[in-house]
Amino acid sequence: MVDITIKKRSQTDAVVTQRKFFKKTARGKVIKVLRERYLRDDVPCGIQDCQACQGPGMLPSAGESAHPSFSTGHFVLPDTNVFLSQMDLMESNLFSPPTILLQTVLDEVRHRSLPLYNRLKALAKADDKRIWIFYNEYRSETAIIREEGETPNDRNDRGIRKATSWYQSHLPRGRSASPSHQPKVVLLTDDAANRRKAEAEGLAASSVRRYVEGMKDATQLLDVLVSVGDDAIEPTRAVAARSALYSEYLPTATVLAGVKSGQLHQGHFNANAYNYLEGSVNVPAFAKPILLVGRENMNRAVNGDVVAVEVFDETEWKAPADEVIDQESTLKNDDAEDSEEEGEGEEVLGQEKKALRSDEKARPPSEKQPTGRVVGIIKRNWRAYVCHIDTASLSTTLPTSLSQQTVFATPVSRLLPRIRLRTRQAPQLLAQKILVTIDRWPATARYPEGHFVRALGRAESKDAEQESLLLEFDVPYRPFGRAILACLPVEGEGWVVPPKSAAAPEWRDREDLRGLTICSIDPPGCQDIDDALHARQLPNGNIEAGVHIADVSHFVLPDNPMDSEAAARGTTVYLVDKRIDMLPSLLGTNLCSLRPHVERLAFSVIWELSPDAEIVNVRFTKSVIASKAAFTYDEAQLRKDDVHMRDELTQSIRLLNSLAIKLKAGRMAAGALNLASPEVKIHLDSSESSDPIEVEQKELRETNSLVEEFMLLANISVAKKIQDTFPQTAVLRRHLPPPRTNFEKLQDILKKRKGMTLDVSSSGALAASLDKCIDPKEPAFNTLVRIMATRCMLSAEYFCSGSVSRDTFGHYGLATPIYTHFTSPIRRYADVLAHRQLAASIAHAPLHPSLHSKSHVERVLDVVNRRHRMAQMAGRASVEFYVGLALKARGEREQGLVQEEAFVIRTFRNGLNVFVFKLGIEGLVMFKREIKFDVDNYTVTIPAELTGKSDATIAVFDKVTVNIEIEKDKNTQRGKVKMTLAKPVDSRNL
Numbered sequence: 010m011v012d013i014t015i016k017k018r019s020q021t022d023a024v025v026t027q028r029k030f031f032k033k034t035a036r037g038k039v040i041k042v043l044r045e046r047y048l049r050d051d052v053p054c055g056i057q058d059c060q061a062c063q064g065p066g067m068l069p070s071a072g073e074s075a076h077p078s079f080s081t082g083h084f085v086l087p088d089t090n091v092f093l094s095q096m097d098l099m100e101s102n103l104f105s106p107p108t109i110l111l112q113t114v115l116d117e118v119r120h121r122s123l124p125l126y127n128r129l130k131a132l133a134k135a136d137d138k139r140i141w142i143f144y145n146e147y148r149s150e151t152a153i154i155r156e157e158g159e160t161p162n163d164r165n166d167r168g169i170r171k172a173t174s175w176y177q178s179h180l181p182r183g184r185s186a187s188p189s190h191q192p193k194v195v196l197l198t199d200d201a202a203n204r205r206k207a208e209a210e211g212l213a214a215s216s217v218r219r220y221v222e223g224m225k226d227a228t229q230l231l232d233v234l235v236s237v238g239d240d241a242i243e244p245t246r247a248v249a250a251r252s253a254l255y256s257e258y259l260p261t262a263t264v265l266a267g268v269k270s271g272q273l274h275q276g277h278f279n280a281n282a283y284n285y286l287e288g289s290v291n292v293p294a295f296a297k298p299i300l301l302v303g304r305e306n307m308n309r310a311v312n313g314d315v316v317a318v319e320v321f322d323e324t325e326w327k328a329p330a331d332e333v334i335d336q337e338s339t340l341k342n343d344d345a346e347d348s349e350e351e352g353e354g355e356e357v358l359g360q361e362k363k364a365l366r367s368d369e370k371a372r373p374p375s376e377k378q379p380t381g382r383v384v385g386i387i388k389r390n391w392r393a394y395v396c397h398i399d400t401a402s403l404s405t406t407l408p409t410s411l412s413q414q415t416v417f418a419t420p421v422s423r424l425l426p427r428i429r430l431r432t433r434q435a436p437q438l439l440a441q442k443i444l445v446t447i448d449r450w451p452a453t454a455r456y457p458e459g460h461f462v463r464a465l466g467r468a469e470s471k472d473a474e475q476e477s478l479l480l481e482f483d484v485p486y487r488p489f490g491r492a493i494l495a496c497l498p499v500e501g502e503g504w505v506v507p508p509k510s511a512a513a514p515e516w517r518d519r520e521d522l523r524g525l526t527i528c529s530i531d532p533p534g535c536q537d538i539d540d541a542l543h544a545r546q547l548p549n550g551n552i553e554a555g556v557h558i559a560d561v562s563h564f565v566l567p568d569n570p571m572d573s574e575a576a577a578r579g580t581t582v583y584l585v586d587k588r589i590d591m592l593p594s595l596l597g598t599n600l601c602s603l604r605p606h607v608e609r610l611a612f613s614v615i616w617e618l619s620p621d622a623e624i625v626n627v628r629f630t631k632s633v634i635a636s637k638a639a640f641t642y643d644e645a646q647l648r649k650d651d652v653h654m655r656d657e658l659t660q661s662i663r664l665l666n667s668l669a670i671k672l673k674a675g676r677m678a679a680g681a682l683n684l685a686s687p688e689v690k691i692h693l694d695s696s697e698s699s700d701p702i703e704v705e706q707k708e709l710r711e712t713n714s715l716v717e718e719f720m721l722l723a724n725i726s727v728a729k730k731i732q733d734t735f736p737q738t739a740v741l742r743r744h745l746p747p748p749r750t751n752f753e754k755l756q757d758i759l760k761k762r763k764g765m766t767l768d769v770s771s772s773g774a775l776a777a778s779l780d781k782c783i784d785p786k787e788p789a790f791n792t793l794v795r796i797m798a799t800r801c802m803l804s805a806e807y808f809c810s811g812s813v814s815r816d817t818f819g820h821y822g823l824a825t826p827i828y829t830h831f832t833s834p835i836r837r838y839a840d841v842l843a844h845r846q847l848a849a850s851i852a853h854a855p856l857h858p859s860l861h862s863k864s865h866v867e868r869v870l871d872v873v874n875r876r877h878r879m880a881q882m883a884g885r886a887s888v889e890f891y892v893g894l895a896l897k898a899r900g901e902r903e904q905g906l907v908q909e910e911a912f913v914i915r916t917f918r919n920g921l922n923v924f925v926f927k928l929g930i931e932g933l934v935m936f937k938r939e940i941k942f943d944v945d946n947y948t949v950t951i952p953a954e955l956t957g958k959s960d961a962t963i964a965v966f967d968k969v970t971v972n973i974e975i976e977k978d979k980n981t982q983r984g985k986v987k988m989t990l991a992k993p994v995d996s997r998n999l
């Protein structure tokens with residue numbers, strides 16, 4: 010990107026274009042706006058060694074001559090639609106002609122789609138691309154003004170042609186003056202009318218497809234093209250004969266009016282992982298989600314889309330299905346080449362009908378949910394999905410075949426439908442993980458249609474699995490670019506806190522806390538130490554305790570490239586064997602890591618606490634600290650417990666610990682919940698090999714709790730302070746109380762199976778009743794109930810204090826009326842914002858204007874909330890992948906089946922959902938033979954004629970033994986965990 014510096018010159022010389030328009034203000038006043046544009050003749054063309062411009066250049070002066078249609082060299086100049094619809098092509102590493110990106114195009118992309126605009130900006134900066142941004146609207150020869158009666162679209166098209174023509178004439182003359190030997194500037198556009206106009210003006214123009222067909226890597230690149238219009242996947246039957254499988258969506262205006270009037274309901278579509286024929290939409294008007302049963306009612310919604318739903322009459326409401334319905338087995342005979350053909354299509358529909366019918370048995374009215382159908386899409390949330398090619402859908406698997414085939418791509422996620430796509434590379438893509446984008450889903454097609462983006466590598470190879478996991482959860486993982494790294498201190502790893510002096514900016518308004526006995530306590534191997542603590546006895550009998558957090562906002566300044574990148578990433582993502590940082594590692598692992606024995610900048614929260622851990626007062630200050638030690642939880646625990654240790658550090662830990670116990674007791678008394686999520690730890694046997702050897706449950710020590718209590722206290726104190734100072738824009742975190750109906754099922758199961766009650770009237774009541782869910786014979790039972798209760802809750806979220814009503818600020822799980830995140834600014838962006846607000850509230854630095862803007866804070870927090878959710882899911886998926894590897898290795902070592910104990914957590918008409926405690930994984934046990942299912946009592950009974958002995962009844966909460974195998978799906982080559990029962994019955998043949 011070039012920076013435009015405005016040179017001063019006299020007003021009379023300046024070529025000025027003016028645009029007048031009227032604008033209505035928020036208060037309804039009409040004002041006249043006059044926009045002036047100063048045109049210049051020194052906006053550089055970007056061509057190397059251009060004598061006329063003498064500006065910076067990166068486009069080769071002879072263009073690119075490898076394309077057979079343009080052997081005298083060429084540049085491409087794509088129009089807006091090329092970027093809007095073919096971004097995957099533009100991003101492909103096989104596509105890199107010298108490219109001119111016009112300002113007109115860039116602006117139009119920004120107005121049409123922010124995500125695509127961000128991709129385009131990243132693309133323009135990429136080192137392997139040759140893209141020059143030309144500010145055509147500022148250069149006098151290429152700037153144009155909209156003419157009377159001209160649409161903005163036509164105006165832009167004309168501007169793009171004008172720039173193309175200018176470039177063509179501006180190109181340096183080669184050795185030969187003959188125009189036939191000149192490089193060409195090729196206008197790339199899929200608008201046929203625009204191409205005709207361009208050709209009439211003597212310009213070179215091409216459609217994207219024709220251009221790509223001439224390229225060396227056409228085979229691969231054609232796959233990447235989006236299927237639109239005429240290029241869409243052709244049905245083998247005449248189009249006219251195809252009847253619509255789905256109803257058409259209502260017009261947008263009708264949908265919006267319907268939502269406004271309350272006739273329709275708007276919400277996110279959630280697919281059901283167990284049953285592909287069912288989905289649901291949560292809407293504010295109903296306590297229970299609206300159930301969408303069957304394809305017709307889901308009407309082409311894809312998981313995550315924002316849809317408009319029409320709710321059926323109450324007589325049609327029903328309970329969700331109690332059967333596992335798997336897309337792959339039900340649809341395995343569907344043909345990708347001809348999915349609308351009679352016969353097979355009918356057969357599939359018949360099977361689906363049967364699957365849906367089996368649910369028609371009477372169910373208790375309390376289980377009924379509103380039902381409805383999707384009548385419109387408010388926003389598609391389609392992105393690239395990680396998939397496998399389904400071997401069975403290939404017409405030929407000959408590796409030498411380059412014929413075009415229509416095949417199925419099966420997404421890794423069970424929440425997504427299969428995608429039809431057309432490719433010439435199908436045989437080469439088998440057994441690979443690939444990335445596929447959905448382009449469209451016409452009402453006449455059973456499956457959405459998409460295109461291949463790129464291959465990720467062999468399935469089950471660690472690199473491919475890791476990358477696909479990052480893509481699946483939309484984790485930005487590109488290395489930090491130069492502009493971002495340029496925001497770091499120039500001293501790099503050599504940066505130190507300068508000697509104390511009034512002149513050093515680092516020491517301005519900073520307390521010297523280097524003398525305090527501060528230490529950090531973290532998990533083993535922790536590199537990004539963002540918090541440290543201290544405590545000491547005060548002469549008045551009270552205790553001073555301090556939490557010191559890395560002063561990240563000293564290094565990450567608002568609105569520079571590093572800040573924008575951190576805001577976009579939102580959080581550091583932790584995978585089993587990889588960490589994807591939110592900030593460059595120089596900060597995370599060095600300058601902002603509160604390592605022992607080095608001076609570091611910190612932001613400190615210091616309390617005076619009574620011996621009963623009551624806050625006497627609290628203050629906040631920027632500081633310089635020098636930590637005296639970095640302990641692991643174990644080391645700190647040993648030290649605390651060792652009666653011979655009497656040094657200052659140990660005393661400090663003991664003081665902190667005794668306060669933490671009281672703080673925790675206070676929180677629990679206030680009704681905080683002790684929640685549980687399945688947490689397992691993967692042991693990697695060495696740094697070279699990443700084959701896990703063991704999976705074990707995470708163990709929590711007293712010192713974990715010590716650190717946690719003080720972090721909670723710091724977050725609460727900071728939340729109060731920034732909310733007091735900035736009541737409209739404070740960055741806070743809340744956890745809404747769950748709707749009671751969320752617990753109904755779990756309450757019923759507990760009552761019927763265990764005779765236990767769960768009181769959900771408040772978090773305190775819930776906490777107390779969870780404590781009583783104890784099975785003396787089964788210590789893990791209590792944790793299991795906690796895990797299941799946690800799943801009934803909503804997730805915590807960041808919010809802007811001025812955007813929600815004051816009485817919804819509370820954090821349900823922590824039972825605190827106000828909360829924020831302050832303690833991990835290295836790895837969470839919300840904390841960086843809280844730091845800035847806290848610094849402003851103690852008058853250390855003025856608040857950046859963006860943090861006074863409610864809409865800005867809301868926008869940033871929306872991204873952060875989403876990234877946060879995705880990061881958690883990515884982390885869990887990474888653990889699951891390694892658990893899978895460990896199981897596979899164990900299976901090979903133990904020559905046969907791996908067996909583990911598991912709890913039944915859900916019963917289906919045709920199977921069981923089990924939770925393997927030791928491995929922290931869930932699985933499905935499916936029965937192919939008919940079994941008895943008692944929906945009211947949550948049991949399945951395997952009849953005597955199948956067991957060979959007597960009837961075997963299995964209920965929710967029963968402990969069973971399962972065989973665990975990693976089975977390779979022969980169609981998709983995907984490794985899947987397969988579970989069968991070993992005890993009480995062997996279910997392998999059932």
Ligand SMILES: [Zn+2]
Binds near residue numbers: 053055056059
């Ligand atoms: Zn030039």
